[in-house]
Amino acid sequence: MAATYGDAAEFYVVYIKEAHAADGDRPVPIPDEDPIYEPKSLVERKAVAKKCVAKLNLEVPCLVDGIDNAVGEAYAAMPDRIFVVDMEGKIAVRGDPGPRGFKPGVDETARWLAKRFPDRANSASVQPEQGEG
């Protein structure tokens, strides 16, 4: 999606509070990784975000939420979720929170982008229904 609409829309990953920190209520370890504890400072969070970006090969630029988790909370973003903000600064797409809600949110985003930028959609190698990030 970012590749197809990259010049029409801004794409950002916003790195927020850990969904399954090792010291949280529902720790879920990542295979081949040391336990990830909830970062207590912005510096610590950036380090974890860097690992994530590298491991998942994220090409979309990554923003890092402050350690007060203000932005993640403002968007009720936990554990993960997608939003589209339109040109008027209003919410255009509000994906449901993951894990169940994430992919449908991505699909909805793809459809929204396809409607707004149909010329790009038609030249895309990926069709909206598949909704790849």
Added chain:
Amino acid sequence: MRHSLSMALLCGSGILMLAGGRPADARDDVSANYETFTVDAVHSSVLFRVTHMGVGPFWGRFGTIGGTVDVPKDGDDLKLELEVSIDSVDTGISQLDEHLQTEDFFHASKFPSATFKSRSARKNSDGTYRVSGDLTIRGVTKAVDVDVSLAGPVDTRRGRKCGIETEFVLKRAEFEMMYGAQGGMVGDEVRLIVALEAAAGQGPEESAGGPGMRRGGMRAGRGMGMRDPKKMMERIKSMDKNGDGKIESSEVPEMMQRMFKRLDANGDGVADEKEIEAMQERMRGRSGRNDQESRRDDAPSVGAKAPAFKLKLLASEETVELASFKGKKPVVLIFGSYT
């Protein structure tokens, strides 16, 4: 413990029957020979003092302590089981409070509390109790002996209460907390004053804080006691000084700024009714009902103004402001984390 047990055996079942009036306590080893008091966090503190830069006496405090005090009915076997929440530290300097949570000091993400569990006690000639027990800080346990003053128990207008005070010194290095000690920036020795008030049995709402009760969920709110939703809402409502249903950031004292920022979802410096409502919903959701049905979604709705933000890019330290794209491009935001 052995002393009171043998007393009971000597006197036969008579003593046990007399003492049997108290409601049953959850813990098996505490028989009717002890009166159990629960620490009242609101009226308790742990104060600490370190030497700063080799000369300055620096004091700070922990505001959230939970636990129990068992006062023996006969004998000297005072028992204490205490838990201090590291995120309740309050030095009056928010950056310092945050620094103390990190690995440099308490590593609170891994070790959210410090605990003390007594093993034995005897009485000193001056009436204080010499209590031996295990002190655990930053995951390291050391045996300590402290002199504890017990006030009461007495019957008060608000029930039966007692007070506990103790003062002792520890060395940070023994708990693997070395930061600043070399070069004398922050002294290795820490003077501690533990000052507790405890209420009989299951105390008033604010004193519900036995060991282990703080686990899971409410880690947020450094020092502002966000573990009790009702208290939090009261505190929030009290921030609205002119009673207009909105809270301006100027109405909020320094200490509460962090909580205010959480309230003010769109970052416009004012927490309006909607934002306060949203916080209330979040608090309600946290107070125990974990089922899907009652979990409300606080996210901004379609058509609503997207909460403003200014965040730094991971790769370059540049700041990106959401508002900068208004009128130019739509923005797709993918929120998530590694775990």
